[in-house]
Amino acid sequence: MNKDQQSNDQQIIESRIKSEYKWGFTTDIETETVPSGLNEDIIRMISAKKNEPEWMLEWRLKAYRHWLKMAEPHWPNVHYDAIDYQDAYYYAAPKQEKRPESLDEVDPKLIETFNKLGISLEEQKLLAGVAVDAVMDSVSVATTFKDELRKLGIIFCSFSEAIREHPELVKKYIGFVVPPNDNFFAALNAAVFTDGSFCYIPKGVRCPMELSTYFRINAAKTGQFERTLIVAEEGAYVSYLEGCTAPMRDENQLHAAVVELVAHKNAQIKYSTVQNWYPGDEQGKGGIYNFVTKRGVCLEENSKISWTQVETGSAITWKYPSVILQGDNSIGEFYSVALTNNLQQADTGTKMIHVGKNTRSTIVSKGISAGRSNNSYRGLVKVHKGALNARNFSQCDSLLIGDKCGAHTFPYLEIQEKSAKVEHEATTSKIGEDQIFYCNQRGISTEDAIGLVVNGYCKEVFKELPMEFAVEAQKLLAISLEGSVG
Amino acid sequence: MLTIRDLKVSVEGNQILKGVNLEIKAGEVHAIMGPNGSGKSTLANALAGREDYQVDSGEVLYRGKNLLEMSPEDRAREGVFLAFQYPVEIPGVSNANFLKTALNEIREYRGLEKLDAMEFLTLVKERMQLVEMDPKLLNRSVNEGFSGGEKKRNEIFQLAVLEPALAIMDETDSGLDIDALKIVANGVNKLRSKDRSFLVITHYQRLLNYIVPDVVHVLVNGRIVESGGKDLALHLEEHGYDWIKNEREAPVTM
Ligand SMILES: Nc1ncnc2c1ncn2[C@@H]1O[C@H](COP(=O)(O)OP(=O)(O)OP(=O)(O)O)[C@@H](O)[C@H]1O
Numbered sequence: 058m059n060k061d062q063q064s065n066d067q068q069i070i071e072s073r074i075k076s077e078y079k080w081g082f083t084t085d086i087e088t089e090t091v092p093s094g095l096n097e098d099i100i101r102m103i104s105a106k107k108n109e110p111e112w113m114l115e116w117r118l119k120a121y122r123h124w125l126k127m128a129e130p131h132w133p134n135v136h137y138d139a140i141d142y143q144d145a146y147y148y149a150a151p152k153q154e155k156r157p158e159s160l161d162e163v164d165p166k167l168i169e170t171f172n173k174l175g176i177s178l179e180e181q182k183l184l185a186g187v188a189v190d191a192v193m194d195s196v197s198v199a200t201t202f203k204d205e206l207r208k209l210g211i212i213f214c215s216f217s218e219a220i221r222e223h224p225e226l227v228k229k230y231i232g233f234v235v236p237p238n239d240n241f242f243a244a245l246n247a248a249v250f251t252d253g254s255f256c257y258i259p260k261g262v263r264c265p266m267e268l269s270t271y272f273r274i275n276a277a278k279t280g281q282f283e284r285t286l287i288v289a290e291e292g293a294y295v296s297y298l299e300g301c302t303a304p305m306r307d308e309n310q311l312h313a314a315v316v317e318l319v320a321h322k323n324a325q326i327k328y329s330t331v332q333n334w335y336p337g338d339e340q341g342k343g344g345i346y347n348f349v350t351k352r353g354v355c356l357e358e359n360s361k362i363s364w365t366q367v368e369t370g371s372a373i374t375w376k377y378p379s380v381i382l383q384g385d386n387s388i389g390e391f392y393s394v395a396l397t398n399n400l401q402q403a404d405t406g407t408k409m410i411h412v413g414k415n416t417r418s419t420i421v422s423k424g425i426s427a428g429r430s431n432n433s434y435r436g437l438v439k440v441h442k443g444a445l446n447a448r449n450f451s452q453c454d455s456l457l458i459g460d461k462c463g464a465h466t467f468p469y470l471e472i473q474e475k476s477a478k479v480e481h482e483a484t485t486s487k488i489g490e491d492q493i494f495y496c497n498q499r500g501i502s503t504e505d506a507i508g509l510v511v512n513g514y515c516k517e518v519f520k521e522l523p524m525e526f527a528v529e530a531q532k533l534l535a536i537s538l539e540g541s542v543g
Numbered sequence: 544m545l546t547i548r549d550l551k552v553s554v555e556g557n558q559i560l561k562g563v564n565l566e567i568k569a570g571e572v573h574a575i576m577g578p579n580g581s582g583k584s585t586l587a588n589a590l591a592g593r594e595d596y597q598v599d600s601g602e603v604l605y606r607g608k609n610l611l612e613m614s615p616e617d618r619a620r621e622g623v624f625l626a627f628q629y630p631v632e633i634p635g636v637s638n639a640n641f642l643k644t645a646l647n648e649i650r651e652y653r654g655l656e657k658l659d660a661m662e663f664l665t666l667v668k669e670r671m672q673l674v675e676m677d678p679k680l681l682n683r684s685v686n687e688g689f690s691g692g693e694k695k696r697n698e699i700f701q702l703a704v705l706e707p708a709l710a711i712m713d714e715t716d717s718g719l720d721i722d723a724l725k726i727v728a729n730g731v732n733k734l735r736s737k738d739r740s741f742l743v744i745t746h747y748q749r750l751l752n753y754i755v756p757d758v759v760h761v762l763v764n765g766r767i768v769e770s771g772g773k774d775l776a777l778h779l780e781e782h783g784y785d786w787i788k789n790e791r792e793a794p795v796t797m
């Protein structure tokens with residue numbers, strides 16, 4: 058290859074890295090907010106706006122008082138300027154007279170927003186397959202397929218609605234897995250959370266469709282604090298999908314969500330995320346701080362919780378979807394693809410806490426770093442005394458694209474049980490020039506070659522995703538990576 | 544088909560090819576032999592457009608076009624195929640998916656309709672028979688965990704599917720057992736046509752018993768020092784390269 062050819066390739070590569078975030082538009086819609094800043098009055102105001110019962114307000118205030126005593130964690134391998142919690146808005150809602158009873162009552166601008174994102178709420182009415190709860194800024198704007206699910210006893214609604222309609226269930230399970238004082242961001246969320254999804258699958262019911270929540274931040278300077286709670290009763294099964302995007306804004310926005318999963322005896326919860334919050338621009342300006350606490354408990358025997366995540370967005374990601382394996386023979390799984398490009402930072406991984414006997418966990422983490430990004434895997438495998446014959450297998454692979462990025466692996470093991478067996482494998486590889494050349498020599502462009510190699514690398518994780526989501530994830534990965542071989 | 548004039552190529556600052564001249568006409572099979580490290584693979588890689596292979600001077604005309612100006616993928620799409628001496632593994636990407644992507648990108652470049660899954664499968668099944676490849680290999684990851692022989696056979700299978708105009712085979716015979724060698728050579732012979740040329744790099748005369756070349760070249764120290772008919776290969780087999788090295792002190796151009 059001659060010199061011109063090489064610099065030409067380099068240019069293609071550079072231009073591809075600079076591909077833009079395609080979900081960065083804003084919706085011009087009237088928004089209702091509470092004043093900026095955080096104090097007890099603000100929390101009272103949020104609670105009042107949502108017509109919450111007294112117990113809910115008390116729960117929030119208690120969390121807030123905890124939060125005041127806590128310090129922001131700085132142990133993750135990420136760097137950012139201090140967040141001014143008094144300079145943010147904690148409640149923003151698309152202005153609607155009342156909560157719409159049906160899609161026809163939803164503001165057409167909102168419908169249009171979700172259409173642009175490829176989430177056609179209209180179509181959802183017609184197409185069986187996925188039931189969607191759409192959350193914009195602080196509130197859920199529409200939930201589809203509710204009636205059909207209702208017939209099976211499945212409750213799938215916004216969190217606010219659940220507080221009103223199913224207080225006994227919410228009271229029982231909120232904070233059950235992630236207590237309000239669990240960590241700084243969980244406490245903040247507990248104090249100011251505004252909406253989210255609630256899902257309850259009764260005993261013996263296999264949810265016939267994928268349940269999905271689509272989160273969208275629209276308003277400026279607004280934090281998004283949603284909570285998701287999924288309870289699967291004995292023998293129940295549910296597959297749940299979560300997607301998210303945000304407009305391109307110069308300032309950083311905080312997203313501090315909490316997700317709690319509870320699996321009873323023989324129940325199974327499959328939770329899949331395709332996280333695509335705005336990552337900031339090439340210079341690292343703007344982007345979402347994604348500080349999320351996700352945890353599930355396999356409460357009783359033979360239950361199973363699987364987390365599958367494809368993380369391509371956010372300026373900073375800090376999340377460790379975890380499973381507490383309390384019931385005997387319970388199973389926890391974590392499949393993750395975390396991709397960082399430009400100046401993105403990700404510190405993500407999982408915690409598998411083995412308590413019950415014969416509990417098993419699998420961790421498959423695929424990190425991909427490109428540009429000048431930093432990608433860390435952090436995982437804890439803990440086996441309590443008495444968790445006889447607990448098994449864990451962890452595989453943490455890192456793929457480097459170019460030579461300005463970083464990949465780090467921090468595996469922690471705390472084994473208090475002699476009969477436990479824990480295996481850990483880790484690899485770091487660079488996307489091979491020989492692989493790219495091999496593809497080129499067969500007529501495949503460099504861009505497509507990277508797509509092939511990266512998708513191949515992520516295959517073990519993608520195969521855990523529901524079909525449509527896997528296709529989506531592949532495309533997303535290709536877009537996020539566009540041409541980052543150097 | 545291919546004209547190489549006074550081609551000089553460096554790798555990491557060392558000049559490996561020191562003026563190669565070669566003319567291959569449509570339908571011809573040329574063999575290149577030569578001692579280890581003489582630059583055979585360097586020639587193959589330079590023709591395929593691999594980065595790191597710096598062309599210092601010289602020119603290469605391929606079907607009347609300046610090959611050296613094209614990107615590696617465009618060379619492939621124009622019909623240049625390299626069967627690698629060391630085929631590359633691509634974990635997680637099935638052989639079928641890889642080949643379908645390749646074939647369709649080539650077809651697109653040529654303004655042809657992409658093949659759908661069924662058409663592709665039909666074609667692939669037919670070509671697989673040509674080299675008697677185990678169909679199981681189609682669903683395995685590209686070259687991952689393939690035996691040495693399977694990798695080589697897979698290269699020729701790809702050649703058969705992609706139907707290049709100029710096929711460069713870099714030591715395809717090494718790693719193949721005797722039966723496999725016959726099968727693969729047979730496949731190659733079936734692919735011979737008046738519009739397709741082959742450049743076959745090998746150390747062993749045996750391959751040339753099956754794939755009978757029109758011309759045999761000897762590459763020593765970055766230059767073609769001897770060219771002749773198929774008998775030249777026999778002679779080399781018997782006498783090695785020393786006689787040429789001794790005989791040819793001065794650089795030779797054709
Ligand atoms: N990437 C590289 N970096 C440094 N030197 C290289 C590189 N590639 C080739 N060379 C050198 O160039 C010379 C020619 O190598 P080449 O692979 O072309 O030989 P060959 O004739 O194909 O040998 P063989 O018969 O062993 O396959 C060798 O000395 C080799 O070490």
Ligand SMILES: [Mg+2]
Pocket residue numbers: 583584585628713714
């Ligand atoms: Mg060689």
